[in-house]
Amino acid sequence: MIINRPSIRIYTCHADRDILKEICAGIEEEGVLYEIEERQETELDVLCYDAANESVLGTGVGVAFSETGMQMKGVPKGRNLFEVSNPTSGQCRILGANAARAVKRMPFRIF
């Protein structure tokens, strides 16, 4: 079993399926791997923070219902780099792309 794959971690809590699909598409287009895990936690800040800290790449995405956020390792809990509630599909793509760009050290796209 591979325990720590170099991937972006996505922690979810009753995530909206369309939102999750578009975020994943955003990451995939940039060519980075991701793993999705359903958690008990409902707090977006905690989902994002834990995902970032448990990702080998130091980048995490949180999706709680229809709230989304992106976080990086080393940044304090509650200070997500990006946060969008009820995102459009375009915003989901950008959030995913930005998570991947954080890994690739590329400038973020603007929502």
Place this chain on the structure above:
Amino acid sequence: MKLIAGVDIGNSTTEVCIGEIGGDGKMRFLSSSSVMTTGMKGTVANTAGVIHALDAAMGKINRPVSEISLIRINEAAPVIGDTAMETITETIITESSMIGHNPSTPAGAGQAAGTIIYIGHLPEGKPGIPYIVTASSLSAYDEVADVINRYAKKLDIAGLILQADEAVLVENRLEHKIPIVDEVKSINSIPEWKMAAIEVALPGQSVRMLSNPYGIATLLKLDADETKAATPIAKSLIGKRSAVVIRTPHGNVKENVLPAGELYVKSDQVYPVNIDSGADRIMEVLGQAGEVIDISGQPDTNIGNMLINIKNGMGNLMGEESGEIRITDILAVDTLAPVQISGSLAGESCMEKAVGVAAMVKTKHLPMEKIADELKRRLHIYVKVAGVEAVMAALGALTTPGTRLPLAMLDLGGGSTDAAVIDSDGRVKTTHKAGAGELVSMIIQTELGLSSRHTAEQIKKYPLAKVESLFHMRLENGAMHFFENAIEPKYFGNVVLLHPEEMVIIDEDIPLEKIAAVRKDAKRKVFVRNALRALTEIAPGHNLRNIPNVVLVGGSAEDFEVPEMLMEELANYKIVCGRGNIRASEGPRNAVATGLVLSYTGGQQ
């Protein structure tokens, strides 16, 4: 006890130096200031700036302006500089016959040729014919992949062009891998049923087949004449990560070579020089011509129009007829300028050979007396127009610790590079050369294809860094700089300028190394060449080795790398060269104002 104020009205700043003459007749410097010049240099509008600067300088020593007993203002150099840039060849590719761009994530690799077909028309496709499929952003990536997978069993699908940024998403879902170009904005203007070739470069490489005329010929089966016509296309695709070339029936490509024209340098006789022969040759001819009376260009050519525009512009500024205005010096610089390709599908441009010119015009004397009268009326202080600007600058430069006569002063300004040399007997020789900071900004702007001049000015002034994480950045010189707290995400991954107050993001996607190279090259082309030109002209016997030391003053002497470049270059002639430090405290600024105060005591003795 007598307070003397020296006032230097420059193109961009007005500077003041306050000196006090004690009972022993010795001069002590008390204060100085620098404010923005109000209005165009040499006009009465400057008065407001002068008064403001005097207030600021006297405010520093808590004394009223009325205590000043004499104001000395500079006799401004009667030269005005201007810059212009023109491409000398031009490629016009009409009708959208090519796409060449750098999408961040194309997919697949390799090249393919085939007939263009819209994805909705695949049912009409015939087996045995290779097709390049196009899909607009209305079709989702999974649908596109699905359709291609289905039809790939019956038809020969060789490549795919997408409007959306979904190349990787589609490719991951394809059973047979094909090159995919994405982010093509005007997908609807791609003509259906035409032959096209597409290419996606391997990671880290750029396209090879489509940036080679014979490669295009191979893929699109062109004959020798058609291959020749396709050369400008190949040229404009050099360095791209992905490309599409569409064969349109009427060969809608033409390379329009504009007549570059000749430049006429008039001195004792007229020396013609063709612009096409390059900046080096132009400057050589200019050097041979000696004392220049006027420079003009061949009518109805780019260079001709360019010089006429400069003359008209300066004529308007000074209220003189353009016929009376004579260009007495130019600095020509070879450069490259991006030219928009008409009818392109993804907003492409290609770099064309261009020439940048800074020109300098001798004008009638600037009406400094009028400014003096106005100042006198408003302040009730005696005002005197005293001394030639370059001479005053040289006198001021001499207050730099470690200098001695004979001394040369290089004033690196915005519009012109001025030089003066004082020999041991106190005789002064001066010269003004076209081209300085503004030309550098213009070269940076065009070569990097920047949309704003302001960005170019900032690139000129500040060193670069690349923000590599939220916690650190790599500086231009390779060193690392760490932040205590995570910086704002907007900086992440970007190339930034290290402005002392706030980092400035460069919006254009240009690698740091390229920006740095263009910036250094532009400074060298302008300042090093002009320094050598100016110093050679005023050096005793026109030999640089006869000048033991050079002091750099003026706005561009504060630049973070120009003084070092000049120092390296002039070291070859055993010249001590460095940034001035006027009165051991002012840096390269305030030289003229200081010189004006100093020349007062000189005049008394």
